[in-house]
Amino acid sequence: MKKYLFTSESVTEGHPDKLCDFISDTILDECLKQDIDSRVAVETFASKNKIVIAGQITTKAKLDIEKIVRNKIKEIGYDNERTDIDYRTCSIDINIEKQSSDIAMGVDIGGAGDQGMMYGYACNETPELMPFAAITASKLAKRLTEVRKNGIIPYLRPDGKTQITVEYENYIPKRIDTILISNQHVDGINMEQMKQDIIEKVIKPTIDEKYLDENTKYYVNPTGRFVIGGPLGDTGLTGRKIIVDTYGGYARHGGGAFSGKDPSKVDRSAAYMLRHIAKNIVANGLAQKCEIQIAYGIGMDKPISISVETFGTATIPEDEIIKKIENNFDLTPNGIIEYLGLKKPIYAETTNYGHFGKENLPWEKIIKII
Numbered sequence: 001m002k003k004y005l006f007t008s009e010s011v012t013e014g015h016p017d018k019l020c021d022f023i024s025d026t027i028l029d030e031c032l033k034q035d036i037d038s039r040v041a042v043e044t045f046a047s048k049n050k051i052v053i054a055g056q057i058t059t060k061a062k063l064d065i066e067k068i069v070r071n072k073i074k075e076i077g078y079d080n081e082r083t084d085i086d087y088r089t090c091s092i093d094i095n096i097e098k099q100s101s102d103i104a105m106g107v108d109i110g111g112a113g114d115q116g117m118m119y120g121y122a123c124n125e126t127p128e129l130m131p132f133a134a135i136t137a138s139k140l141a142k143r144l145t146e147v148r149k150n151g152i153i154p155y156l157r158p159d160g161k162t163q164i165t166v167e168y169e170n171y172i173p174k175r176i177d178t179i180l181i182s183n184q185h186v187d188g189i190n191m192e193q194m195k196q197d198i199i200e201k202v203i204k205p206t207i208d209e210k211y212l213d214e215n216t217k218y219y220v221n222p223t224g225r226f227v228i229g230g231p232l233g234d235t236g237l238t239g240r241k242i243i244v245d246t247y248g249g250y251a252r253h254g255g256g257a258f259s260g261k262d263p264s265k266v267d268r269s270a271a272y273m274l275r276h277i278a279k280n281i282v283a284n285g286l287a288q289k290c291e292i293q294i295a296y297g298i299g300m301d302k303p304i305s306i307s308v309e310t311f312g313t314a315t316i317p318e319d320e321i322i323k324k325i326e327n328n329f330d331l332t333p334n335g336i337i338e339y340l341g342l343k344k345p346i347y348a349e350t351t352n353y354g355h356f357g358k359e360n361l362p363w364e365k366i367i368k369i370i
Contacts, residue, residue: 005177007165008133008248010141013352014076014084014158014184014229016236020044022351023051023072024238024260029345030068032262034061036343039099039107042260044069046236049081054095055260066092077149077158084159084184084230110334111299113264114256118296120274121251122282123289125173128357128364129279132173133166134248136207138353140164143206144183145352153197157184159229166211176211179203180219184229195220245355246271251291259351263342266296266333273336275356276363277325281310284369286321288313294331301332328369 011018023044031038038059045052051069073087081089099107107113125132140162148156160183167177181198198220203212230236239257243249256267263269278290287310295304306325308318325331330339337343340362350361358364 001170003167003169005165005167006133006250007163007178008131008137008250009161009163010134010137010244010248010353011162011241012141012144012158012160012183014078014145014160015241016046016159016231016234017238017240018236018352019073019076019078019085019230020046020236020238021241021259022076022348023053023069025347025351026068026072027053027057027063027065028260028262028347030063031057031059031061032343032345032347035059038262039264040260040262041099041265042096043238044236044260045238046085046231048232049085049090050093050231051085051090052093052095055097056099057096058099065094065096078230081232083228084157084232107264107299107333110301110332112266112270112296112301112333113298114267115296115298116256116267117254118256118266118270118274118294119246119252119254120271120276120278120292121247121290122275122278122280123250124282126357128359129282130354130357131247131250133164134246134250134354135357136166136176137162137164137248138244138357139206140179140181140202142353143202144181147201152201153194155186155189155194157186157227157229159184159226159233173211175213176207176216178217178219179207180222182221182223182226184226184233185221187227191221191224247356252293254293258355259347263337263340264333266336269333269336269340269342270294270296270331272340272342272355272363273329273331276340276365277329279364280367280369281308281321283366286310286315286324286369290314290321292325296333301334303331306331324369 024042028040042055078085122129147153163180165178258268281290291309293307
């Protein structure tokens with residue numbers, strides 16, 4: 001019997017990197033609302049009481065970027081520059097240009113917007129067909145935001161992180177060994193009371209009690225204080241939470257970030273498509289675990305390579321799975337965009353608590369593979 005521990009983390013929407021992802025994805029959505037053919041690659045940087053927006057946008061949309069930025073900071077709940085950032089007083093610098101003509105000439109004919117490799121993954125550990133540690137960490141982070149915004153734990157501030165260590169036996173999650181939660185709070189809070197509130201109002205309503213036992217360890221704000229947070233406590237940047245966004249480190253990652261990129265960028269669209277395919281390989285009983293890699297060349301419409309790894313769990317040979325992928329799915333950039341409906345303004349929905357495992361997103365749909 002093989003026993004081992006595996007750890008994944010997640011962050012709340014107020015984490016400075018996620019603040020930046022959310023702003024970038026909201027700008028993308030606003031472009032697509034007005035012009036479905038918008039080309040967008042937007043980065044957001046946050047530090048102290050300042051936001052910088054930079055990148056390339058080619059669109060017919062009329063954008064008030066400053067208004068978008070202030071509205072998103074307010075929506076997250078940041079209103080204090082002494083402890084994090086204030087949507088009313090923060091300075092905003094904008095440096096936007098059009099997409100490079102060298103890139104556009106490849107994308108205009110249906111080619112990939114960049115070269116690189118992407119991964120998709122699924123497993124049968126959870127109903128969402130996601131790794132248990134990753135999906136649980138995301139659910140805890142989402143719950144932290146809910147209890148803050150709904151006044152259940154009113155002294156919490158927007159910045160926060162969760163971390164889950166799961167004990168496996170024979171590759172099956174059996175119990176949670178450790179739960180670590182760090183969340184920003186207003187000054188003067190009793191740490192022991194905060195720990196009890198987090199356990200009773202965040203952890204217990206989120207995690208099935210069968211995974212918790214007398215040996216499960218709970219750590220809440222182990223430094224003892226987390227008043228200064230958000231961009232004042234640490235800088236934020238679009239695209240720095242790529243493992244949080246995907247599979248919590250349980251599967252490989254091609255390295256390309258998602259947020260702020262329109263679907264012609266295969267870093268995003270192909271990763272979504274591969275998640276869809278991997279999930280349906282598992283859902284159709286072709287494997288218990290499935291990881292798919294694909295590679296593209298910039299300006300090229302067909303993949304350079306496709307590989308499948310099922311970790312010894314496949315019910316048919318892996319080369320037959322690859323044939324089914326090739327026969328069932330159009331993996332050109334335009335084919336992916338059309339199949340998943342990726343020109344719709346859906347991207348702010350994806351920003352927080354993982355891009356995968358949310359049943360309302362098109363790449364999570366279960367289909368029959370023949």
